[in-house]
Amino acid sequence: MAKKNAAKQQxxxxxxxxxxxxxxxxxxxxxxxxxxxxxxxxxxxxELIKACRKTLKDAETRITQxxxxxxxxxxxxxxxxxxxx
Amino acid sequence: MVxxxxxxxxEPQDEAPETVWELTRRIQAAIEDGFPQVWVVGExxxxxxxxxxxxxFTLKDERASLxxxxxxxxxxxxxxxxxxxxxxxxxxxxxxxxxxxxxxxYVSSLKPRGVGALEVAFRRLKEKLEKEGLFDPARKRPLPxxxxxxxxxxxxxxxxVRDILHVLARRWPPAEIVLAPALVQGPGAAAEIVRGxxxxxxxxxxxxxxxxxxxxxxxxxxxxxxxxxxxxVYASEAPVVSAVGHETDFSISDFVADVRAxxxxAAAEIVxxxxxxxxxxxxxxxxxxxxxxxxRLERLGDRLAxxxxxxxxxxxxxxxxxxxxxxxxxxxxxxxxxxxxxxDRRLRLERAAAxxxxxxxxxxxxxxxxALGMAAFRLRAAGRTMLVHRWRxxxxxxxxxxxxxxPDRVLGRGYSRTVLERTGATLLRAADAAAGDLLRTHLAQGxxxxxxxxxxxxxxxxxxxxxxxxxRARGRRKDAPGPPQRTLFE
Numbered sequence: 001m002a003k004k005n006a007a008k009q010q011x012x013x014x015x016x017x018x019x020x021x022x023x024x025x026x027x028x029x030x031x032x033x034x035x036x037x038x039x040x041x042x043x044x045x046x047e048l049i050k051a052c053r054k055t056l057k058d059a060e061t062r063i064t065q066x067x068x069x070x071x072x073x074x075x076x077x078x079x080x081x082x083x084x085x
Numbered sequence: 086m087v088x089x090x091x092x093x094x095x096e097p098q099d100e101a102p103e104t105v106w107e108l109t110r111r112i113q114a115a116i117e118d119g120f121p122q123v124w125v126v127g128e129x130x131x132x133x134x135x136x137x138x139x140x141x142f143t144l145k146d147e148r149a150s151l152x153x154x155x156x157x158x159x160x161x162x163x164x165x166x167x168x169x170x171x172x173x174x175x176x177x178x179x180x181x182x183x184x185x186x187x188x189x190x191y192v193s194s195l196k197p198r199g200v201g202a203l204e205v206a207f208r209r210l211k212e213k214l215e216k217e218g219l220f221d222p223a224r225k226r227p228l229p230x231x232x233x234x235x236x237x238x239x240x241x242x243x244x245x246v247r248d249i250l251h252v253l254a255r256r257w258p259p260a261e262i263v264l265a266p267a268l269v270q271g272p273g274a275a276a277e278i279v280r281g282x283x284x285x286x287x288x289x290x291x292x293x294x295x296x297x298x299x300x301x302x303x304x305x306x307x308x309x310x311x312x313x314x315x316x317x318v319y320a321s322e323a324p325v326v327s328a329v330g331h332e333t334d335f336s337i338s339d340f341v342a343d344v345r346a347x348x349x350x351a352a353a354e355i356v357x358x359x360x361x362x363x364x365x366x367x368x369x370x371x372x373x374x375x376x377x378x379x380x381r382l383e384r385l386g387d388r389l390a391x392x393x394x395x396x397x398x399x400x401x402x403x404x405x406x407x408x409x410x411x412x413x414x415x416x417x418x419x420x421x422x423x424x425x426x427x428x429d430r431r432l433r434l435e436r437a438a439a440x441x442x443x444x445x446x447x448x449x450x451x452x453x454x455x456a457l458g459m460a461a462f463r464l465r466a467a468g469r470t471m472l473v474h475r476w477r478x479x480x481x482x483x484x485x486x487x488x489x490x491x492p493d494r495v496l497g498r499g500y501s502r503t504v505l506e507r508t509g510a511t512l513l514r515a516a517d518a519a520a521g522d523l524l525r526t527h528l529a530q531g532x533x534x535x536x537x538x539x540x541x542x543x544x545x546x547x548x549x550x551x552x553x554x555x556x557r558a559r560g561r562r563k564d565a566p567g568p569p570q571r572t573l574f575e
Contacts, residue, residue, distance in 0.1 A: 028377035056360045059259035064266045
């Protein structure tokens with residue numbers, strides 16, 4: 001569990017990506033960036049947007065249920081909600 | 086037991102007996118006058134709701150029973166569930182139902198027995214916790230905008246958990262959801278809710294928690310009014326959204342939580358953003374970025390076109406001529422200045438020499454004259470050389486800048502020149518070509534042969550400027566068969 005969390009922390013979060021996109025747009029709109037910088041920023045921004053879109057479109061909600069094992073450790077098991085009767 | 090004695094019955098006042106109706110009406114009046122406001126406690130039995138909407142039941146204790154009626158309009162406003170066996174307090178007035186010959190309580194308000202106590206307990210706990218600062222708005226934490234892990238404490242069965250999961254999955258698929266199952270009513274529920282909150286916090290990396298349940302009576306919702314639950318919510322490291330019962334139900338956990346949601350579904354909507362809206366915002370950012378870069382490129386293209394239109398592209402020799410003229414001018418002035426100063430110096434020297442000659446030998450005067458001539462020559466040479474060097478440097482600089490602006494140099498920046506094979510002319514307007522035409526494109530290095538697939542009529546400013554430059558270049562080549570412009574500066 002800790003390893004999975006560590007791996008997740010190394011990858012930039014959705015929030016971080018979105019914040020960087022907003023930064024890039026501001027810099028481009030300020031008009032201060034030269035042509036080379038503008039083209040580089042645009043490429044970076046396009047990549048970030050692609051990654052954000054992928055996160056949203058490919059994701060499938062993961063639902064687990066807390067269960068306490070015999071030793072008192074917490075574990076997550078898959079959870080299926082009841083169908084409506 | 087006294088035996089019945091008919092002589093003990095008082096004689097009626099009137100000559101004739103009353104009708105049943107008349108007697109009943111007298112009884113009714115007596116009862117209505119005597120019992121206008123009644124407050125009674127008893128157990129409900131024979132509860133029945135008619136199709137008319139009116140409710141009938143009997144309130145009883147061990148020794149007596151009282152028939153009760155609730156009119157439809159009053160019954161609809163009841164906030165509590167009525168069922169047999171429930172001990173309730175009823176308020177209303179008594180009257181007589183003539184047809185059946187019985188008296189009834191017409192109920193105006195009904196409340197389960199224990200509820201009064203519950204309500205007092207609720208108020209007391211709310212005041213106590215508020216004074217302690219558990220409801221302080223300043224400590225309420227903001228919810229993360231894009232939670233990665235959402236924890237839920239609720240019953241694993243029932244509509245509430247289904248609704249929450251459904252809304253979360255629809256709005257924000259990337260979220261991971263962990264459910265801590267707990268009883269949400271009855272004995273032991275509060276303890277399970279507390280444990281659920283604590284375990285989710287112990288699990289770690291929870292961005293937000295939802296605790297709650299569907300609608301119910303005050304007793305049903307009671308676990309969320311327990312002090313232990315309130316303290317567990319307050320102590321939770323992860324921000325908590327409390328969603329208990331219906332919109333009008335307020336629980337203590339609602340006040341302690343960082344956010345109160347009116348229903349479990351609403352909690353799910355509060356906790357995650359709508360992916361569709363976020364995707365739309367991303368699309369808008371994408372468009373803004375592209376627009377900016379496109380504008381930048383167009384503006385640079387316009388500047389280039391403007392520079393290319395400059396007089397010196399058309400007649401670059403003018404630059405050289407102008408400079409050459411200035412150079413000649415300055416050289417002439419230098420010569421004159423040198424002459425003057427030389428002349429001036431010569432004059433002074435001659436005077437001095439004359440003076441000297443009176444005293445000095447002829448050879449010395451001749452040597453002086455020679456030296457003067459040499460000095461004057463060197464002065465002229467040095468001055469001219471220096472000026473020419475300076476002007477040469479400036480002219481070289483202009484030559485370099487001109488070379489930079491040279492249209493061919495521009496090829497090195499990624500622009501290309503396209504020639505229409507069938508005419509051999511440089512292509513300026515897309516309209517001059519048709520689909521199927523062969524093209525030859527000159528790049529900074531090398532050439533390409535291609536065939537047109539499609540012609541688009543739209544023309545950018547950049548293309549217009551480039552067309553004009555090329556046209557002017559063509560015109561110049563026709564008129565001046567001499568050497569190319571650059572040699573003017575060599």
